[in-house]
Amino acid sequence: MEERGSPDGDPARSLEQAPEGSETPIQVVLRVRPMSTAELRRGEQSALHCSGTRTLQVSPPGGGPDVAFRFSAVLDGARTQEDVFRACGVKRLGELALRGFSCTIFTFGQTGSGKTYTLTGPPPQGEGMPVPPSLAGIMQRTFAWLLDRVQHLDVPVTLRASYLEIYNEQVRDLLSLGSPRPLPVRWNKARGFYVEQLRVVEFGSLEALMELLHMGLSRRQSSSHTLNQASSRSHALLTLYVSHPTPQQVPAVDPGEPPVGGKLCFVDLAGSEKVAVTGSRGQLMLEANSINRSLLALGHCISLLLDPQRKQSHIPFRDSKLTKLLADSLGGRGVTLMVACVSPSAQCLPETLSTLRYASRAQRVTTRPQGPKSPGVKPPQQVEAELLQLQEENRRLRLQLNQMQTKAPGIHGARVAWAQRNLYGMLQEFMLENERLRKEMRQLRSSRDLAQAERHVLAQQVHELQRHLLSACSLPQQGSASMCPCAMGPAASCHAQPLLCSCCHPCLLCRVSLAHWACPQRDCHVPQQVVESRVPGHMSLSARPPPWVPPPSPGSSKPPRERNHSDRTQTGVLAEMLTGEEVVPSAPPLPTGCSNMPLTLRGGSGIPNLTQRLEVLTHQVSSSLNLSHSQPQPSENMQSPGQGLPPY
Numbered sequence: 001m002e003e004r005g006s007p008d009g010d011p012a013r014s015l016e017q018a019p020e021g022s023e024t025p026i027q028v029v030l031r032v033r034p035m036s037t038a039e040l041r042r043g044e045q046s047a048l049h050c051s052g053t054r055t056l057q058v059s060p061p062g063g064g065p066d067v068a069f070r071f072s073a074v075l076d077g078a079r080t081q082e083d084v085f086r087a088c089g090v091k092r093l094g095e096l097a098l099r100g101f102s103c104t105i106f107t108f109g110q111t112g113s114g115k116t117y118t119l120t121g122p123p124p125q126g127e128g129m130p131v132p133p134s135l136a137g138i139m140q141r142t143f144a145w146l147l148d149r150v151q152h153l154d155v156p157v158t159l160r161a162s163y164l165e166i167y168n169e170q171v172r173d174l175l176s177l178g179s180p181r182p183l184p185v186r187w188n189k190a191r192g193f194y195v196e197q198l199r200v201v202e203f204g205s206l207e208a209l210m211e212l213l214h215m216g217l218s219r220r221q222s223s224s225h226t227l228n229q230a231s232s233r234s235h236a237l238l239t240l241y242v243s244h245p246t247p248q249q250v251p252a253v254d255p256g257e258p259p260v261g262g263k264l265c266f267v268d269l270a271g272s273e274k275v276a277v278t279g280s281r282g283q284l285m286l287e288a289n290s291i292n293r294s295l296l297a298l299g300h301c302i303s304l305l306l307d308p309q310r311k312q313s314h315i316p317f318r319d320s321k322l323t324k325l326l327a328d329s330l331g332g333r334g335v336t337l338m339v340a341c342v343s344p345s346a347q348c349l350p351e352t353l354s355t356l357r358y359a360s361r362a363q364r365v366t367t368r369p370q371g372p373k374s375p376g377v378k379p380p381q382q383v384e385a386e387l388l389q390l391q392e393e394n395r396r397l398r399l400q401l402n403q404m405q406t407k408a409p410g411i412h413g414a415r416v417a418w419a420q421r422n423l424y425g426m427l428q429e430f431m432l433e434n435e436r437l438r439k440e441m442r443q444l445r446s447s448r449d450l451a452q453a454e455r456h457v458l459a460q461q462v463h464e465l466q467r468h469l470l471s472a473c474s475l476p477q478q479g480s481a482s483m484c485p486c487a488m489g490p491a492a493s494c495h496a497q498p499l500l501c502s503c504c505h506p507c508l509l510c511r512v513s514l515a516h517w518a519c520p521q522r523d524c525h526v527p528q529q530v531v532e533s534r535v536p537g538h539m540s541l542s543a544r545p546p547p548w549v550p551p552p553s554p555g556s557s558k559p560p561r562e563r564n565h566s567d568r569t570q571t572g573v574l575a576e577m578l579t580g581e582e583v584v585p586s587a588p589p590l591p592t593g594c595s596n597m598p599l600t601l602r603g604g605s606g607i608p609n610l611t612q613r614l615e616v617l618t619h620q621v622s623s624s625l626n627l628s629h630s631q632p633q634p635s636e637n638m639q640s641p642g643q644g645l646p647p648y
């Protein structure tokens with residue numbers, strides 16, 4: 001006979017004997033339920049035989065060698081609920097939880113194999129018909145034992161409970177105040193996987209805890225199918241948190257977080273099922289698929305946990321909510337008991353063999369149980385030693401700090417000096433320059449306004465004088481030769497001719513060439529007004545030669561002042577404002593007095609030119625008026641052109 005498994009008695013005993021943190025195998029108890037009424041009615045035969053208290057023999061229906069499976073405990077259908085409770089060593093697990101360990105009891109098996117019955121007893125037969133105490137499951141018995149045990153403890157114990165189900169891969173709070181809603185499963189280093197916002201309820205009596213249990217059971221998803229009239233369609237996890245609220249205990253990190261301490265978790269897994277056998281359709285089939293998937297993920301994790309090398313690397317606990325929440329129980333620091341449930345019927349043998357293999361693998365998985373991290377009361381010698389160690393560390397750190405401070409001033413002072421020299425100095429320079437630029441800007445604006453006003457007045461005066469001059473020149477001269485409109489002399493007979501010599505510049509006022517007296521063809525000159533009216537494409541005003549620039553005063557021995565940068569900047573800005581032309585601000589000083597080079601209007605020279613022209617025009621007007629009144633001979637009154645108008 002082939003024998004599998006390596007159980008070793010009481011599931012919690014190995015932990016009692018082994019030191020904390022050592023490799024501890026998952027304990028597996030096998031329970032074979034009695035043949036159900038339906039199975040007996042169908043005349044099905046039993047294929048399982050218990051051999052002793054720890055071995056199960058499987059006899060294939062078609063003959064062949066028996067296969068034996070060995071577990072921590074094997075319980076046949078004749079065993080009572082109390083027998084199961086004792087055989088599982090749940091009291092020892094409860095003691096470990098009180099000491100701060102994290103303990104898990106989970107049932108596993110085919111649908112209808114008796115998992116829920118084992119944990120919570122048979123379902124109530126109706127309203128107001130409580131389950132007889134003799135049929136109470138592991139959970140009720142553990143609750144009763146725990147509450148009794150706590151009352152006899154010397155230290156106060158706080159008990160809390162949470163209850164959730166994983167239904168179609170969603171975590172739902174079975175103790176929620178409102179209707180259950182999906183809750184997220186999170187992970188952090190300190191807690192591992194946990195359900196966020198899960199309600200944790202404190203209880204102080206067995207009745208209160210039973211109420212919580214019934215509340216959860218009534219909310220849990222269940223349906224009827226071929227193999228089970230009240231089949232659980234979800235995995236259910238009820239957790240009891242045990243803590244000792246002593247002054248030494250580290251307070252909980254979050255208000256909603258269970259206090260640091262031990263816990264005892266009861267997991268009622270939904271049963272694996274073959275939908276072809278159970279006849280599940282629609283929603284039932286969806287539920288069955290979800291259940292089977294999560295059980296497959298659990299089996300996969302268990303298989304990988306058997307490989308020591310894989311165990312060190314990666315176990316896919318994240319593949320399902322179930323494996324996430326069982327991660328610590330299977331591969332972490334918990335103490336775990338698995339109760340595998342099977343049907344004795346030969347018709348269920350394939351599923352039963354699957355469960356047995358599953359359970360055999362599971363009992364080879366080991367965990368490293370760890371107790372609470374919160375420190376207990378330390379002996380005085382240890383406290384004294386730690387105190388001395390801390391004092392020494394404190395002295396050493398102070399010394400290091402002093403050394404750093406003695407070195408620091410040089411570095412610190414140099415940095416401050418650098419900052420003062422550079423940053424603060426730069427800041428001051430910028431502020432001064434800004435102030436200077438603001439002042440210069442104010443001056444420029446005021447100069448610009450003055451220049452614009454002056455220019456406007458002068459332009460008006462020029463216009464007025466021009467009008468006077470033209471009207472004076474057009475007066476009829478009886479008995480004498482008619483005067484040239486430029487008032488330089490009598491009008492030449494050529495005024496009637498249309499051509500104007502190209503070397504001559506026109507008079508600004510009468511448009512007659514101002515150099516006609518020097519021109520060999522001056523007899524052919526005509527007033528510019530006549531030319532403008534006769535010649536298309538004549539020169540526009542803007543295209544005419546620029547105004548005159550006054551020469552330096554001959555009597556002045558003072559050399560022209562060298563313009564500095566500010567002057568040039570000011571001049572440039574003014575010129576741009578006045579002419580609209582771009583002027584290079586860094587232009588060299590103007591070549592004043594140079595009459596034979598073409599002049600262009602440059603900045604501030606516009607205003608003196610205009611003033612000069614005004615003076616000349618005023619003189620011309622008065623001369624013209626005098627001439628027209630006294631009718632002098634042209635030869636007598638001919639003035640030197642150089643004395644009349646300034647050259648261009």
Ligand SMILES: Nc1ncnc2c1ncn2[C@@H]1O[C@H](COP(=O)(O)OP(=O)(O)OP(=O)(O)O)[C@@H](O)[C@H]1O
Nearest residue numbers: 033111112113114115116117122228231232270271
């Ligand atoms: N040891 C037992 N003694 C008497 N009746 C039992 C025993 N185990 C299970 N039963 C009965 O068998 C039926 C199925 O049991 P149970 O609901 O616990 O199975 P299950 O494994 O939880 O199924 P599912 O996975 O579908 O929820 C129930 O009617 C239950 O009362």
